[in-house]
Amino acid sequence: MIDRNKAKLIWITGLSGSGKTTIGKEVYKKLNKLYENIVFLDGDSFREILGNDLGHTPKDRLENARRISRMCLFLVSQNINVICSTMSLYKEIHTLNREKITNYLEVFIECDIDELIRRDQKGLYTKAIAGKLDNIVGINMDYDKPTLCDLTIDNSKQDMLAEKSNKIINLIIDN
Ligand SMILES: Nc1ncnc2c1ncn2[C@@H]1O[C@H](COP(=O)(O)OP(=O)(O)OP(=O)(O)O)[C@@H](O)[C@H]1O
Numbered sequence: 001m002i003d004r005n006k007a008k009l010i011w012i013t014g015l016s017g018s019g020k021t022t023i024g025k026e027v028y029k030k031l032n033k034l035y036e037n038i039v040f041l042d043g044d045s046f047r048e049i050l051g052n053d054l055g056h057t058p059k060d061r062l063e064n065a066r067r068i069s070r071m072c073l074f075l076v077s078q079n080i081n082v083i084c085s086t087m088s089l090y091k092e093i094h095t096l097n098r099e100k101i102t103n104y105l106e107v108f109i110e111c112d113i114d115e116l117i118r119r120d121q122k123g124l125y126t127k128a129i130a131g132k133l134d135n136i137v138g139i140n141m142d143y144d145k146p147t148l149c150d151l152t153i154d155n156s157k158q159d160m161l162a163e164k165s166n167k168i169i170n171l172i173i174d175n
């Protein structure tokens with residue numbers, strides 16, 4: 001099934017709480033049965049693997065995104081397919097990915113900001129709104145909304161995981 005010269009990077013992006021990890025994991029689980037060489041790289045675990053040496057300032061977030069992009073490029077160049085769930089909402093990083101990786105597919109997980117605030121799974125949004133936390137993307141830190149993505153999934157409702165992940169699988173298979 002795998003074409004060793006055609007490893008792909010599936011970059012799943014969106015704001016915190018939008019559903020990147022949940023959807024990315026599901027895609028990985030299904031694709032793992034079809035592809036031999038495939039890894040799932042999640043933004044949070046990536047920070048941990050490297051020893052949590054970066055914070056969440058704009059400078060650190062950008063550096064983290066750059067590292068993730070470089071790691072993805074490294075893996076893809078070794079013919080490993082990568083499902084990467086990461087916020088990393090920087091136009092320059094998306095451009096870099098697109099320039100460096102032939103088989104780059106970008107998926108934007110969209111979610112209403114009110115719904116993200118309601119979910120508030122890490123407690124970040126409430127604190128940012130209360131003025132107790134800086135650098136929360138979407139509240140008091142700007143981000144680049146992907147404009148050239150290959151697929152946008154509206155995940156404002158926490159449902160239809162199978163259908164949503166299948167949309168990504170179909171995109172991968174068709175490309
Ligand atoms: N389609 C879905 N069906 C069911 N539950 C979902 C769905 N999408 C998201 N969720 C739930 O919503 C919450 C947020 O999702 P998730 O942790 O995947 O977001 P994230 O984008 O990875 O956030 P972060 O950037 O903070 O890591 C989780 O509790 C997850 O289980």
Ligand SMILES: [Mg+2]
Nearest residue numbers: 020021022044
């Ligand atoms: Mg996550």
